[in-house]
Amino acid sequence: MTPSPDSDIVYAPLKKIDIVVPGERESFVRDLLDRAGATGYTLVRDIAGMGHHGFHEGRLLFNDRASLIMIMAVGSEAVIHKVASGLRPLFEKSSGVMFISDTHVVRLEHFVRAEDEV
Amino acid sequence: MPEIAALSARIENAAARLAPAWPLDRMIAVNPLQGFEDRPFEAAVAEGAALFGGNGYPTPDAVRDALASGAIDRQVLSGLARRHGRTDAVDGPGVVGGPGAEAAPADADPGTEAVNRHLVAWLTAFLDEGQAAWPMPGRDKGFYTAWRRLAPHDRGLPGRSRIAGLPPDALGMVQSFLDAVPDTEREGVILAHLAALPGWSSFIRWRSGARDRAWQAAAPITLADYLAVRFAIARLLDVPEPPEMPAGPAPGADAPIWLEAWEETWRRDLTHRIADAAGATPEAKRDSDAARPAAQLVFCIDVRSEVLRRHLEATGAYETFGFAGFFGLPIAFRPHGAEEAHASCPVLLDPRFEVDDLPMGDTETIAAERRGRARLGGLKALSRTLKASVAGAFAFVEATGLAYAGTLVARTLMPRGFEDRVKKLRNSLQPALETRPQVDMTVPPLEAPPADAAIVGIAEAEQVAAAEAALTVMGLTSTFAPVVVLCGHGAETVNNPFAAGLDCGACGGHQGGPNARALAAILEKPSVRSQLAARGIAIPADTVFLGAEHNTTTDAVTLYGTSAAETRHPDVLPRLRADLDRARRAAAAERAARLPGAAPADAVTPDAAEHVAGRAADWAQVRPEWGLARNGAFIVGARALTRDMDLEGRAFLHSYDWRGDGEGKALEVILTAPMVVAQWINTQYYFSTVDPVAYGAGSKVTQTVVGALGVVQGNGSDLMTGLPMQSVHAAAGRGYHEPMRLLTVVEAPRERVEAVIARNPVLRTLFGNGWVALLVVDPETGRLSRRARDGAWYAPDRETPPGDRSVPGEAGPIEEPERRAPAPAAGPAPTHTPEPALEIAS
Numbered sequence: 001m002t003p004s005p006d007s008d009i010v011y012a013p014l015k016k017i018d019i020v021v022p023g024e025r026e027s028f029v030r031d032l033l034d035r036a037g038a039t040g041y042t043l044v045r046d047i048a049g050m051g052h053h054g055f056h057e058g059r060l061l062f063n064d065r066a067s068l069i070m071i072m073a074v075g076s077e078a079v080i081h082k083v084a085s086g087l088r089p090l091f092e093k094s095s096g097v098m099f100i101s102d103t104h105v106v107r108l109e110h111f112v113r114a115e116d117e118v
Numbered sequence: 119m120p121e122i123a124a125l126s127a128r129i130e131n132a133a134a135r136l137a138p139a140w141p142l143d144r145m146i147a148v149n150p151l152q153g154f155e156d157r158p159f160e161a162a163v164a165e166g167a168a169l170f171g172g173n174g175y176p177t178p179d180a181v182r183d184a185l186a187s188g189a190i191d192r193q194v195l196s197g198l199a200r201r202h203g204r205t206d207a208v209d210g211p212g213v214v215g216g217p218g219a220e221a222a223p224a225d226a227d228p229g230t231e232a233v234n235r236h237l238v239a240w241l242t243a244f245l246d247e248g249q250a251a252w253p254m255p256g257r258d259k260g261f262y263t264a265w266r267r268l269a270p271h272d273r274g275l276p277g278r279s280r281i282a283g284l285p286p287d288a289l290g291m292v293q294s295f296l297d298a299v300p301d302t303e304r305e306g307v308i309l310a311h312l313a314a315l316p317g318w319s320s321f322i323r324w325r326s327g328a329r330d331r332a333w334q335a336a337a338p339i340t341l342a343d344y345l346a347v348r349f350a351i352a353r354l355l356d357v358p359e360p361p362e363m364p365a366g367p368a369p370g371a372d373a374p375i376w377l378e379a380w381e382e383t384w385r386r387d388l389t390h391r392i393a394d395a396a397g398a399t400p401e402a403k404r405d406s407d408a409a410r411p412a413a414q415l416v417f418c419i420d421v422r423s424e425v426l427r428r429h430l431e432a433t434g435a436y437e438t439f440g441f442a443g444f445f446g447l448p449i450a451f452r453p454h455g456a457e458e459a460h461a462s463c464p465v466l467l468d469p470r471f472e473v474d475d476l477p478m479g480d481t482e483t484i485a486a487e488r489r490g491r492a493r494l495g496g497l498k499a500l501s502r503t504l505k506a507s508v509a510g511a512f513a514f515v516e517a518t519g520l521a522y523a524g525t526l527v528a529r530t531l532m533p534r535g536f537e538d539r540v541k542k543l544r545n546s547l548q549p550a551l552e553t554r555p556q557v558d559m560t561v562p563p564l565e566a567p568p569a570d571a572a573i574v575g576i577a578e579a580e581q582v583a584a585a586e587a588a589l590t591v592m593g594l595t596s597t598f599a600p601v602v603v604l605c606g607h608g609a610e611t612v613n614n615p616f617a618a619g620l621d622c623g624a625c626g627g628h629q630g631g632p633n634a635r636a637l638a639a640i641l642e643k644p645s646v647r648s649q650l651a652a653r654g655i656a657i658p659a660d661t662v663f664l665g666a667e668h669n670t671t672t673d674a675v676t677l678y679g680t681s682a683a684e685t686r687h688p689d690v691l692p693r694l695r696a697d698l699d700r701a702r703r704a705a706a707a708e709r710a711a712r713l714p715g716a717a718p719a720d721a722v723t724p725d726a727a728e729h730v731a732g733r734a735a736d737w738a739q740v741r742p743e744w745g746l747a748r749n750g751a752f753i754v755g756a757r758a759l760t761r762d763m764d765l766e767g768r769a770f771l772h773s774y775d776w777r778g779d780g781e782g783k784a785l786e787v788i789l790t791a792p793m794v795v796a797q798w799i800n801t802q803y804y805f806s807t808v809d810p811v812a813y814g815a816g817s818k819v820t821q822t823v824v825g826a827l828g829v830v831q832g833n834g835s836d837l838m839t840g841l842p843m844q845s846v847h848a849a850a851g852r853g854y855h856e857p858m859r860l861l862t863v864v865e866a867p868r869e870r871v872e873a874v875i876a877r878n879p880v881l882r883t884l885f886g887n888g889w890v891a892l893l894v895v896d897p898e899t900g901r902l903s904r905r906a907r908d909g910a911w912y913a914p915d916r917e918t919p920p921g922d923r924s925v926p927g928e929a930g931p932i933e934e935p936e937r938r939a940p941a942p943a944a945g946p947a948p949t950h951t952p953e954p955a956l957e958i959a960s
Contacts, residue, residue, distance in 0.1 A: 027327040028130045036123060057877050061587060062442065062791030063466040066880045086123030093131040093305075095879075 011104035014111055015080040018072050019087065020047065021096040024065040028090070033073055036082035039111055041073040053095060074103060074111050122289050125304070126342065129292070132308040133341050135169070136316060138324035139839040141247065141827040144627040145619040146465050147746075149801035149889075150813045150840060158907070159859070159888040160374055167366030169313045172805070172812035174366070175373035176380065176857050178211030180808075184380055185210045189856060194386065195379035199372075207372035226314070226364060229357035234315055236275065236351045238834050240265055241318050241344075245325070246825040247333045251506035258336060261343035262288035265350075277354045284353075288346035295349035310360040311348055312341065317837030319344060321828060332458065366812065381858040381891070384750055388769075389893060389902065389914050392863060395759050396900045411437040413601040413694050415666075416592060416773075418443030418622055418630060419792055420607060421749045422670045425708055425767045430701035434693070437599065438757060439592050440771035442792045443606050443624035445637040446588035449473045449576075453632070454553045455491050462625045462633055464795055471576045473636050478552040490548030529737055534728075537612065537735035554679060555636040557581060581640045582649045588637060589655055591784045593756070593775030598661045600687045601694065604638050605675060606630025607668040609745075613737035615823050616815075616842060620670065620745050623795055635665030635678050642682070662686055671734040671743045672727070673705040706730045709767070714741060714848045740818050740844040747846055747855040749803060752796045754788055755865025755895065770796045776866040776897055782874045785866055790878055793862055797890055800860040806841035807857045814840040859888070865895045868903055868911065875909075 019029055023045070033041050046067045048058030060067050073083065080100060087098050105111050135153035140146040149155065150172070154162035163174030176184070184190040192208070199207040226234070243254040244261050256264040266286075270278045285291045299307050312319040319341065325331060326340045352358060415430065416439040417423035427438040444462060450469035452459035454477050461469045477484045504514040529536045559575035576584070589595055594602075608629025609620030622630035640646055641663040650657060662683040667676050675698045683691050703723040710729050711721035720729035733742045744767075751769040753760055760771060772788050779785055806814030815821065815838035821829040828837045846855040864871050871894050875881045884890045885905060892905040893914065903911040 025130075027329070028126075032123060032126060035126070053879055055877055056879065057786070060790045060878075061591075061787045062446070062448075062464065063794065063880075064468055065466050066790060066794075066878070082120050082123045085120035086127045089124050089127035090130060093134065 012108040016103040018099040032086040037079045038073045044070040132305045139320035147799040147802040171366045173809040175369045181376045191383040207375045230361035247827045249826040261339040262346040288342040291346035314361040396895045411599045414599040415603040419770045425705045429704040433697035439773040441592040443622040443630040445633045451632045475553040476556045487551040533736040592773045604634040605666040606634035610671040610734040611742040631667030638663040638665040673702040751861045753863040782870045807846040807855045810843040815842045818842045861891045863893045
């Protein structure tokens with residue numbers, strides 16, 4: 001735990017994973033996060049970007065499945081490791097990327113379950 | 119555990135090779151080889167043969183018939199055979215037993231059959247969606263858990279005492295079974311087990327992702343559950359090896375050439391007609407279009423709309439458009455009196471709004487309808503209970519048997535009269551009520567119970583955005599007629615488990631009238647119109663938008679909410695009604711001539727209208743209509759391009775005005791959604807035709823509906839997905855649907871089309887792997903271009919089929935096509951001199 005300059009706030013270190021996948025994989029990733037023990041996630045639909053397969057348009061008006069989505073989740077290293085373990089084989093066959101980084105949260109209890117306290 | 123997470127990804131990867139299968143109540147066309155669309159068509163077909171035992175090309179018999187009838191032109195075939203270096207192909211399939219002959223399918227090994235038999239029984243019980251009188255207990259815990267609890271009581275299972283020792287959760291069971299399989303081989307093993315029952319696996323793939331499906335909440339299932347039970351049964355029966363399913367028949371090296379010749383024969387004629395239309399002074403056509411028509415009617419892109427549109431246009435000054443039948447509204451629609459809303463948009467979209475149908479009229483009328491509905495509902499529930507009750511069934515039959523026999527005879531001998539009487543009786547019990555879709559947003563009161571707490575309706579900003587998108591994409595942004603009819607569609611059929619398959623695919627297998635009525639209601643709002651005007655779409659104050667529904671079985675069109683139109687345009691509506699009726703009779707006559715069982719007299723107006731109405735009410739009719747059979751093209755452009763053509767109900771027509779779409783955004787919408795749906799439909803009809811058993815649902819005669827979700831053959835089999843044989847064949851061994859891949863025709867500058875393809879992987883895949891062919895009509899030059907799989911463009915040739923020189927085995931770069939002379943023929947010189955490549959300048 002790192003105290004912030006404002007002594008009332010404590011920064012708790014956790015891991016963050018950003019996942020970019022086609023919309024048709026949304027259901028799998030959400031199930032994976034649930035099973036891994038993530039307490040929540042943020043989902044952004046219709047994102048654009050450049051990758052190995054060229055530029056990908058963000059918003060297809062009538063097709064959610066071919067659009068890209070980004071899911072952000074924060075959790076303990078063990079939880080994020082489980083998520084990454086489930087994504088690595090997925091990306092062998094399907095397009096997508098994941099970024100894992102160190103992050104800090106203030107309200108730790110929102111991001112870890114009681115049995116998974118860091 | 120990380121291993122379990124990785125295992126779940128292995129299952130996901132393997133399952134991606136299966137196309138999801140929707141239940142009967144929302145039957146959606148889908149390419150059975152969707153999981154292999156990332157590969158060239160020929161490679162995908164080979165994968166399908168190995169994995170599902172499916173045949174992927176027109177059968178030798180079908181090719182012989184097509185050669186005899188001219189559906190495959192010998193000259194076209196000859197050119198293709200030379201180009202592919204297989205001159206023998208020009209003779210067509212050999213005698214029975216020769217290369218490419220049909221082979222009898224082999225049986226699966228007995229061990230796999232035994233596992234399948236047990237598993238199917240459990241799946242049928244667990245997945246039931248309301249058909250079973252006695253549902254399987256404990257379903258809320260999931261399939262594997264429920265099976266593990268009940269299976270010890272199954273005396274047909276050997277070694278039942280070992281079930282208690284199996285891992286308690288599904289993924290644990292799968293992990294345990296695959297423990298000795300190296301990680302790199304697991305996906306293959308999993309896929310083999312999924313493909314042992316591809317129909318059930320495909321349905322589970324769909325249902326496990328259907329989070330809004332009430333049955334999925336009541337009886338949750340995943341593919342891990344399926345695998346866990348399968349592995350457990352295999353272990354009990356001592357059948358540990360991955361199942362080896364019999365491979366499909368080897369198609370022979372010439373099968374792709376015969377298919378291509380069939381396709382190119384039809385496309386050649388279509389290309390000629392489009393070339394003629396494109397070259398016919400487009401500017402002059404536009405000027406004639408500028409006059410204000412009496413009415414404009416927007417139909418779904420469905421191929422069945424083309425027939426009615428053509429006949430309606432012939433009756434008067436009507437302009438018609440084609441647009442996706444959900445009218446750009448991603449809604450869940452709740453019909454009046456229904457407990458739940460259903461998704462009424464393409465399955466490519468998740469519904470974003472709920473729209474409810476609100477009853478109109480005075481309090482007493484609404485109350486009378488509610489009482490009648492409750493009474494009818496009670497009678498139906500009572501009848502169901504008595505029929506299913508062990509104690510009551512016999513007494514019920516004794517008491518009502520004679521009445522049932524009477525209705526059976528009446529229904530069989532006088533189907534239309536019987537249905538009319540039933541409707542009258544229903545109306546007397548439950549008076550018909552006018553309804554209107556509630557498009558404006560309503561927030562439930564705070565004290566509302568949670569079940570009713572959903573926010574219903576669409577925020578006005580979203581209404582404006584949806585209306586603007588719909589009008590822009592369909593190219594209707596100026597010159598509005600006094601009356602604009604938005605026309606959804608649905609079929610009318612009785613005793614037909616595949617009824618939803620005849621409804622609107624763009625509405626998720628539902629009738630499209632509600633979406634049409636909802637958009638009409640939005641466009642009738644003055645506040646929406648003023649915001650649209652600020653965005654450049656000025657709708658005249660006297661223009662009235664109406665919702666409507668086209669009954670594709672009878673070709674009748676029902677107009678909704680006509681009072682405003684009748685007041686404001688008393689001269690237009692009666693004429694429109696009369697012309698719609700004339701068009702109905704003419705369209706019915708055209709269709710009746712193609713329907714099996716129709717006598718020559720049935721194909722003549724007005725008898726044809728009676729004939730098709732009779733089919734709609736006939737409970738023994740296996741072909742109430744032909745649906746989308748014989749579909750072959752998806753044409754994107756102005757109606758001027760196709761208005762003078764009789765496309766015989768074989769083309770999806772999507773309106774598009776290239777002039778108002780500089781960045782190609784509207785074209786991108788059309789190609790990435792409606793065209794994708796059209797390709798799903800096209801491939802479903804294709805594969806159900808070339809292999810009615812592996813890829814289709816088999817014959818209706820021997821089908822059994824199970825669980826109210828699908829059909830099996832006999833008293834139990836794999837779930838039969840795809841279309842029944844009767845939907846694509848006129849009779850046993852006599853095809854009706856012509857199996858050919860979709861040709862997309864786009865009227866737009868070629869650079870714009872190429873740019874849209876370049877930025878959308880789904881289009882690169884479909885065009886690049888030969889699933890869809892592409893013809894572009896440049897509206898400024900009138901020049902036509904075909905796109906090869908590798909992205910090269912070339913001019914279609916009037917006499918020499920363009921073919922596709924990038925199919926496997928045809929290596930080598932494609933030269934710059936526009937400057938390319940017609941390819942010299944290999945072998946003997948053709949006796950016919952080809953005309954020059956087609957180049958038409960405006």
